[in-house]
Amino acid sequence: MENSYSKEKMFKTLFEISQTLNSILSLERLLNKVMDLAIETLHAERGFIILKNESSDELKIATARNMEKQDVKDLSVISRSVVRSVLHDRKPLLTHDAKVDTRFRGSESVRLHNIISIMCVPLLLKNRLFGAIYVDNTRKKGVFSDEDLEFLTIFANQAGTVIENARLHESLLDENVRLRQEVRKIYGYESLLGRSPKMLRFFELLDRIIDSDVSVMLLGETGTGKELAARTIHYNGPRREKNFVPLYCGSLPETLLESELFGSKKGAYTGAVQDRQGLFEVADGGTIFFDEVCDVSHPIQAKLLRSLQEGEFRRVGETKIRRADVRVISATNKDIKKEVR
Known part of the structure; x- marks a missing residue:
């Protein structure tokens, strides 16, 4: 049996592998890369990653690869008795x-x-068993050494850490998609009462404007559902995957409103201890909703x-011009024609 590793080579290889693995978030790509790296480094013929289902404890072969970095189609070729022994004893074999x-x-x-x-x-992750890594060779005996086993264990x-992180990442993405779908259901036309x-x-007007990027002004008395209409426009339109950012303009004084909208540079005013994004940056790619827009002072207007008009702004205390792509929906309970006079 060959001694495949000096300690120095082992740690150097592990360091290089960790840098590669930490750059991958897709679970499928990560599992394939983990297996390809193990096969290549250990001169194995085939490799398998077995994962436990978190809810049922059922075992599933998550990836199966060969030395040509191809998927192994026949999953029955693995020695299940070896896998069962490792999972039972929780020890390398x-x-x-x-x-x-x-x-x-x-x-x-x-x-x-x-x-x-x-x-x-x-x-293992924090002493929690969630699967196993298996490699083998059908051509000759004594391919793997004790040093190889030590390497594969480390x-x-x-x-284990990066696989779990990728699983959590995918779970969060799935949850994000599900929640966005729920939000679209909540803010569908059915949420607007009345026929x-x-x-x-x-509703006909909404149909005409929802798929465009035009700015919208909603007029109506307090309590008539202007923000609900604004959310309906956003969550049914092309910007629905980005942020909907509401702002009640009547609640903020002029100086605070400016920094709230455009952000501020560190040291721009007392208490500005760090650079701060404004709502235009937060809403970039999405929609910003100005409720009671007529309460905004003339200088801020x-x-x-x-x-x-230009899609440009400056943070308070900063000369740098920034850009944001936002759709603006405004609302007021006032008579605009009277306000303009």
């Missing part, structure tokens, strides 16, 4: 020749598929108008 090893020579898969050299280690500890002729005309 190495056999130089499974066909004469008293623990596995009676295994049907070992005999049928001529499995000879095998290594298998548990995947490698599995690294891989009177006036409401039907209002002028700056707001430039931002709407």
Whole structure:
């Protein structure tokens, strides 16, 4: 048996592998990369990652690869007796020749598929078992050494962390999609009550503007559902995957409103201890909703108008011009014609 590693080479290889793995968030890509790296480094013929279902504890082969970095189609070729032993004992396992090893020579898969050299280690995270990494060779015995087993054990500890992070990342993405779908249901047309002729005309107007980027002004008395209408426009339109940012303009004094809208530079005013994004930056790509927009002072209105026309703004205390792509929906309970006079 070859001693594949000096300690220095082992740690250098593990460091390089960790940098590669930490750059991948897609679970499928990550699992394939983990297996390809293990096979390549250990000169294995095939490799498998087995994961436990969190809710049922059922075992599933999550990825199966060969030395050509191709998927293994026949998943029955793995020695399940080896995997069961590792998962039961929660300890790494190495056999130089499974066909004469008293623990596995009676295994049907070992005999049928001529499995000879095998290594298998548990995947653990904070002492929680969630799977195993398995590699083998059907061509010759003694392919793997004790040093190889030590390497694969350390490698599995690294891989366990990044695999779990990728699983959580995918879970969060799925949850995000589900929640956005729920939001679209909540703010569908069904959420707007009423089937009177006036409401039907209002729905027709919504149909005409929802898929565009035009700015919208909603007029109506307090409590008539202007913000609900604004959310309906956003969550049914092309910007629905981005933020909907509401702002009640009547609640903020002029100086605070400017920094709230455009952000501020560190040191721009007392208490500005760090750079701060404004709502235009937060809403970039999405929609910003100005409730009671007529309460905005004239100086702020002028700056707001430039931002709407040019898509440009400056943070308070900063000379740098920034850009934001937002759709603006405004609302007021006042008579605009009277306010303009």
